[in-house]
Amino acid sequence: MPLLSVNQLRISFHTRAGVVRAVQDVSFQIERGEALGIVGESGSGKSVTCYSIMGLLPQPPGRIEGGQAVFDGVDLLALSHRGLNKYRGLRVSMIFQDPMTSLNPYLRIEEQLIEPLLIHEKMDRPAARRRALEMLVAVGVTDSSHRLRMYPHQFSGGMRQRVMIAMALITKPDLLIADEPTTALDVTVQAQILDLMKKMREELGMAILLISHDLGVVSGFCDRVMVMYAGRVMESARTADLFYDTKHPYTRALQKSIPALQVKGQELYTIAGAPPDLLHPLAGCPFAPRCGYVVDYCAREEVAPLEVAPAHGSACLRVQKEKLPL
Amino acid sequence: MIRFVARRFLETIPVLFILATVTFFMMRLAPGGPFASEKQASKEVRARMDAHYGLDKPLFQQYLLQMRHLLQGDLGPSFKYPSRTVNEIIAQAFPVSAELGLEALIVALVLGLMAGMAAALKQNTFWDHFPMSLAMIGLCVPTFVMGPLLISVFALHLDWCNAAGWFLPRDRVLPALTLGAFYAAYIARLARGGLLEVLRQDFIRTARAKGAGAARILFRHALRGGMLPVVSFLGPAIAGLLTGSFVVETIFGIPGLGRYFVTAAFNRDYCMIMGSVLFYAAFVIVMNLVVDIVLVWLNPKLRFE
Numbered sequence: 001m002p003l004l005s006v007n008q009l010r011i012s013f014h015t016r017a018g019v020v021r022a023v024q025d026v027s028f029q030i031e032r033g034e035a036l037g038i039v040g041e042s043g044s045g046k047s048v049t050c051y052s053i054m055g056l057l058p059q060p061p062g063r064i065e066g067g068q069a070v071f072d073g074v075d076l077l078a079l080s081h082r083g084l085n086k087y088r089g090l091r092v093s094m095i096f097q098d099p100m101t102s103l104n105p106y107l108r109i110e111e112q113l114i115e116p117l118l119i120h121e122k123m124d125r126p127a128a129r130r131r132a133l134e135m136l137v138a139v140g141v142t143d144s145s146h147r148l149r150m151y152p153h154q155f156s157g158g159m160r161q162r163v164m165i166a167m168a169l170i171t172k173p174d175l176l177i178a179d180e181p182t183t184a185l186d187v188t189v190q191a192q193i194l195d196l197m198k199k200m201r202e203e204l205g206m207a208i209l210l211i212s213h214d215l216g217v218v219s220g221f222c223d224r225v226m227v228m229y230a231g232r233v234m235e236s237a238r239t240a241d242l243f244y245d246t247k248h249p250y251t252r253a254l255q256k257s258i259p260a261l262q263v264k265g266q267e268l269y270t271i272a273g274a275p276p277d278l279l280h281p282l283a284g285c286p287f288a289p290r291c292g293y294v295v296d297y298c299a300r301e302e303v304a305p306l307e308v309a310p311a312h313g314s315a316c317l318r319v320q321k322e323k324l325p326l
Numbered sequence: 327m328i329r330f331v332a333r334r335f336l337e338t339i340p341v342l343f344i345l346a347t348v349t350f351f352m353m354r355l356a357p358g359g360p361f362a363s364e365k366q367a368s369k370e371v372r373a374r375m376d377a378h379y380g381l382d383k384p385l386f387q388q389y390l391l392q393m394r395h396l397l398q399g400d401l402g403p404s405f406k407y408p409s410r411t412v413n414e415i416i417a418q419a420f421p422v423s424a425e426l427g428l429e430a431l432i433v434a435l436v437l438g439l440m441a442g443m444a445a446a447l448k449q450n451t452f453w454d455h456f457p458m459s460l461a462m463i464g465l466c467v468p469t470f471v472m473g474p475l476l477i478s479v480f481a482l483h484l485d486w487c488n489a490a491g492w493f494l495p496r497d498r499v500l501p502a503l504t505l506g507a508f509y510a511a512y513i514a515r516l517a518r519g520g521l522l523e524v525l526r527q528d529f530i531r532t533a534r535a536k537g538a539g540a541a542r543i544l545f546r547h548a549l550r551g552g553m554l555p556v557v558s559f560l561g562p563a564i565a566g567l568l569t570g571s572f573v574v575e576t577i578f579g580i581p582g583l584g585r586y587f588v589t590a591a592f593n594r595d596y597c598m599i600m601g602s603v604l605f606y607a608a609f610v611i612v613m614n615l616v617v618d619i620v621l622v623w624l625n626p627k628l629r630f631e
Contacts, residue, residue, distance in 0.1 A: 055534070085537040088535055107546075107547070
């Protein structure tokens with residue numbers, strides 16, 4: 001049984017302009033100890049998917065229209081906030097994109113770091129404090145006993161993200177959801193944070209759900225990758241298969257867009273057009289208007305990911321029907 | 327921190343000095359004088375009274391004299407209430423006003439904070455709209471309407487308490503409600519706004535992700551930041567409440583300081599005016615200093631600057 005199994009998740013936002021279908025029939029599984037990457041551009045539904053698992057979706061305007069997120073046999077989406085609080089922060093933790101705003105500026109690092117222990121493990125303060133010190137050392141914060149007494153604004157961005165990681169992992173969770181954990185950091189710090197997450201994963205053995213829009217980050221980190229576009233899963237496969245045996249034109253186009261892989265001096269490759277308007281979803285494949293392989297039935301038939309190779313799903317109709325080579 | 331407080335204290339000296347100077351000359355620019363209303367007094371009597379209080383001396387000399395007295399903490403004699411000094415009047419009336427103000431402050435804080443918190447946590451529901459409508463009424467209805475309204479309902483019709491007076495503990499209820507209503511309304515709106523601002527911050531989402539319950543999120547994570555606007559407002563509010571309200575004291579017949587403040591101006595009771603201006607100013611300055619200290623304590627970012 002997978003650790004987390006998300007089935008047919010549908011999420012929409014009810015705005016004044018109309019209903020935005022942010023996530024449509026998204027399904028995926030994570031095994032214990034596995035690292036799954038979710039890649040997609042802004043608005044592809046990757047963050048919304050994870051927020052809904054953690055019960056952090058603002059409702060309203062957000063609404064979970066259907067589906068399940070079964071974690072260790074329990075559907076997290078069906079739980080009340082009180083019920084969910086037995087899982088989040090204890091067995092499922094999350095770190096966020098912007099470490100500058102994700103820590104409480106009014107509380108000492110110590111208070112925030114030990115909070116999961118106080119909430120979930122009813123630990124007394126001295127014991128919690130010792131664990132917090134160990135965690136800070138583990139995430140590479142030097143002079144940690146002094147740092148515990150400090151406030152977030154006295155930390156740099158990279159240090160804050162280390163604190164966030166320490167806080168998320170202090171209860172030794174089974175699953176860590178990382179929502180673009182390196183996006184707000186500068187490049188050298190990005191590499192450090194990724195290395196740290198790898199190291200912590202080796203030590204604690206938790207599963208990781210890494211959300212990113214950076215294919216490079218995901219390829220170096222994850223066992224499996226899922227590509228999302230317009231609220232749908234386009235392709236999911238083991239990392240090597242996704243890059244070397246691509247089964248969806250969108251994934252292929254994303255790879256071609258990586259600047260480092262392109263010939264220097266030439267105009268950079270970009271995917272023509274813009275992401276679809278989720279207020280007015282098109283019939284058929286959402287990528288059809290921008291796809292170089294489009295044929296007439298792409299804009300007509302419903303798309304859903306199917307297994308087109310072992311452990312390799314693709315939502316491309318042509319790949320499914322014609323074994324289109326990419 | 328000690329340096330900060332010491333510097334702020336030193337800063338109050340020029341403020342009070344300038345205020346005293348401006349007040350002195352503005353009083354003297356106003357037509358009339360303390361004894362202008364005593365019609366029967368002959369020229370000779372008037373001259374002797376002026377001489378007794380030193381009002382016959384050149385203006386600048388009077389100014390120097392008054393400043394010297396003020397430096398010694400002597401606010402001078404009252405012209406309207408002979409044989410009583412301004413110091414005595416303030417010492418006698420201030421405790422009454424302070425008690426009323428304190429009770430009104432408690433009313434304002436309890437009602438205001440509860441309403442504000444409920445409204446912020448249940449935004450756009452009945453628990454937001456209902457208290458906020460009441461707050462709007464509280465802001466709009468002046469005390470001279472609120473007072474008589476409360477009297478007619480609770481004293482005259484229901485006969486729960488006296489219509490006026492300041493003798494029994496229950497005599498405190500209506501004045502405190504009347505005086506506190508506006509402040510409660512204001513605090514409710516500030517608390518709601520401040521909390522809503524904090525509740526949509528990223529770090530609240532972090533706290534939720536950690537599994538913190540609603541009470542923990544409110545009291546541990548949101549309240550500090552959310553109370554900043556309320557605390558800022560409390561400085562001048564407390565000064566205003568404790569130094570007395572002319573309207574409320576008049577409606578309920580309370581022997582407080584507010585009445586002296588206002589009648590002093592009508593009576594051209596020079597020393598009383600000066601005394602009340604300086605007393606109120608010193609109060610506002612001290613309360614603002616206290617508020618600044620509390621704000622620094624609440625907000626660690628300020629603490630290290």
